[in-house]
Amino acid sequence: KHKSISPESGRYIFLGHTYHWYSNDRIDFRIQSLDLKDYEMILLGGDICSESSHSDTSLLHIDSIFNISNPKVLWAIGNHDLRNGNLALIEKYTKRKSYYAKSINGLTFLVLNTNFGHTNLSTEQKEDEYKNQLQLISNLSDTITKSSHLIVLSHNVVWKDLDSTSRTFANVSKPYSFSADSSISFITDIYPNLIKIQKKNIDVIWIAGDIGKWSKNYSFKSVDGIQFLASGINNTMFLKNPDKHPNPPKDKVLIFNYDKESKKLNWNFVDLNFLYFLSQLKEKGYPETKADSLCLQIDSLYRNQEEAISVYSKRIKNTKSWLNKVKEKAHKRDIPLKEMIYRDARFLNDKMRKEKLNELYQLIPNPLFYQTNNSTKHLE
Structure with missing residues (x-):
């Protein structure tokens, strides 16, 4: 029921x-x-x-x-x-x-x-x-x-x-x-x-x-x-x-986590669109990895929900693959990830560079914020 x-x-x-x-x-x-x-x-x-x-x-x-x-x-x-x-x-x-x-x-x-x-x-x-x-x-x-x-x-x-x-x-x-x-x-x-x-x-x-x-x-x-x-x-x-x-x-919901042993209660203000798109992708069989989750930040509602889900599904696959390569390069060269992103993007044409950066910055830095105990932090 x-x-x-x-x-x-x-x-x-x-x-x-x-x-x-x-x-x-x-x-x-x-x-x-x-x-x-x-x-x-x-x-x-x-x-x-x-x-x-x-x-x-x-x-x-x-x-x-x-x-x-x-x-x-x-x-x-x-x-x-x-x-x-x-x-x-x-x-x-x-x-x-x-x-x-x-x-x-x-x-x-x-x-x-x-x-x-x-x-x-x-x-x-x-x-x-x-x-x-x-x-x-x-x-x-x-x-x-x-x-x-x-x-x-x-x-x-x-x-x-x-x-x-x-x-x-x-x-x-x-x-x-x-x-x-x-x-x-x-x-x-x-x-x-x-x-x-x-x-x-x-x-x-x-x-x-x-x-x-x-x-x-x-x-x-x-x-x-x-x-x-x-x-x-x-x-x-x-x-x-x-x-x-x-x-x-962005519409927000409150999510509480209560540790019954320590009696500690924490709360997060979470973007409802984020939860919605995550639930839709889970129904379609996509894994709930951190990269997948962070890629689901959206700025407004879509009139065509199926189209939006399809677009974000493709972005997850393409952007995550590129991001993994950039992370590997940054690790080998021992330089900050953001610096490596810009170095790698220079080899792309202007249109592709802008597109990739726009996609990537849905992942880094994490755009989803929550507020807990009067302090604002990134949601990891």
């Missing part, structure tokens, strides 16, 4: 704002192609379809991809998940409420619903739900003891009072408050509980999924050591008019 997930890999993937721009009930085609068996947990940051709960059609599609009743698939509800929809229908498929806390593998997860404003509940009922979540956070700050990390999942970037730059990254000009009630404040009603947990030597990480329209990844660490992250995608918006935006910002 759906793609299973790896039982013990220690790898988690966070996906936010995943809906296909031109469909109410479909997910971005690149997300659908991912091999989710590589991940032990799937963390959904909301806005999965444009109208996720409008009908069973959307939820059946979502469930076929993510198996949303699986206890290791966590979904923080977004505004599009409730637009023209029904929260009860989501809870029917997930078999749980839209906010809760649970422990898995020595980690505590707190999933929040910051979008009761998009339900048909009365004002009083909405405020009760928000206050119930505040109580849940408060109770957790009192009782949590054994976890190495607390990971909070929400759709909206609700910490605007803490970091003003979040206004730039969020999909809405002013990130939503946690509640429609202006008397409830993140900085006074929520943040002190996070500090209380952090002081127990439990690392607190809050992840939001409501970015992606222009800004694709966000990372901020407070003076109290609490980590805030956000990741989202949206580039299917450019499929109909790719020439107007030939180089949109």
